[in-house]
Amino acid sequence: KAGVTQTPRYLIKTRGQQVTLSCSPISGHRSVSWYQQTPGQGLQFLFEYFSETQRNKGNFPGRFSGRQFSNSRSEMNVSTLELGDSALYLCASSLGGGLNNEQFFGPGTRLTVL
Amino acid sequence: AQTVTQSQPEMSVQEAETVTLSCTYDTSESDYYLFWYKQPPSRQMILVIRQEAYKQQNATENRFSVNFQKAAKSFSLKISDSQLGDAAMYFCAYRSAGIGNQFYFGTGTSLTVIP
Numbered sequence: 001k002a003g004v005t006q007t008p009r010y011l012i013k014t015r016g017q018q019v020t021l022s023c024s025p026i027s028g029h030r031s032v033s034w035y036q037q038t039p040g041q042g043l044q045f046l047f048e049y050f051s052e053t054q055r056n057k058g059n060f061p062g063r064f065s066g067r068q069f070s071n072s073r074s075e076m077n078v079s080t081l082e083l084g085d086s087a088l089y090l091c092a093s094s095l096g097g098g099l100n101n102e103q104f105f106g107p108g109t110r111l112t113v114l
Numbered sequence: 115a116q117t118v119t120q121s122q123p124e125m126s127v128q129e130a131e132t133v134t135l136s137c138t139y140d141t142s143e144s145d146y147y148l149f150w151y152k153q154p155p156s157r158q159m160i161l162v163i164r165q166e167a168y169k170q171q172n173a174t175e176n177r178f179s180v181n182f183q184k185a186a187k188s189f190s191l192k193i194s195d196s197q198l199g200d201a202a203m204y205f206c207a208y209r210s211a212g213i214g215n216q217f218y219f220g221t222g223t224s225l226t227v228i229p
Contacts, residue, residue, distance in 0.1 A: 105159035
C-alpha cells in the first residue's frame with residue numbers, strides 16, 4: 001500500500017505570496033491532519049479534515065486554511081506569507097473513524113519564505 | 115489545552131546500552147492515548163509505541179518499552195540494546211480519546227547513538 005505523499009517536497013516563496021500544499025493520504029484513510037514543524041517548537045497542529053469537513057483546528061491565524069476533497073486528498077493554503085511561516089509542513093493520515101487512530105506521516109513539504 | 119513536555123532536548127547513548135527519554139503531559143481528561151514517534155534524519159515520522167491511558171500495563175514493542183505513570187502524568191520511553199539506527203528525533207504525543215484526531219506533540223528529544 002502506498003504511503004502518504006506530499007507535493008511539492010520543497011518550495012521557495014517570497015513574503016506576501018500565497019502557497020498551496022497537497023497531501024494524498026493512504027488509500028482508505030479518511031482523516032488528514034496538518035502540522036507545522038519548526039526547530040524548537042516541535043509539531044504544531046494546524047487542522048484535521050475528516051470526510052471533507054474540518055473536524056479540529058489549531059491555534060493558527062486565518063491565513064492558514066485547508067480543504068479536503070471527496071477522494072480524501074487534502075490541500076493546505078497559506079496566504080500573505082510571512083518569514084515566520086518558513087517550516088516543514090507535515091501531513092498525516094489515519095482511518096479516522098474510531099479510537100485506535102494511528103497516524104501515518106508523509107515526508108513533508110519544506111517551505112522557505114524569503 | 116493539553117500540553118506535552120520533553121525536558122531533554124538532546125540525549126546520547128552508547129551502542130548496546132539502554133537509554134530513557136522523558137515525557138510529561140498535562141490534561142484534565144481521564145481517557146486518552148499517548149504515543150512515541152521517531153523522526154530519522156530522512157524526516158519520515160514513524161510510530162514507535164502507543165499506550166492507552168485506561169490500560170495499566172506498560173506497552174512494549176521489541177526493544178522499546180514505556181513507563182506510564184498516569185497519576186504523575188509521566189510517559190517515558192526506554193530503548194534497550196540501542197542500535198545505530200535508533201538515532202533520530204523522538205517526539206512524545208498525546209491524543210484525546212474523544213471525537214477528532216488532534217495530537218499534541220512535545221518539542222522532541224534528539225538521540226545520538228555512539229558506536
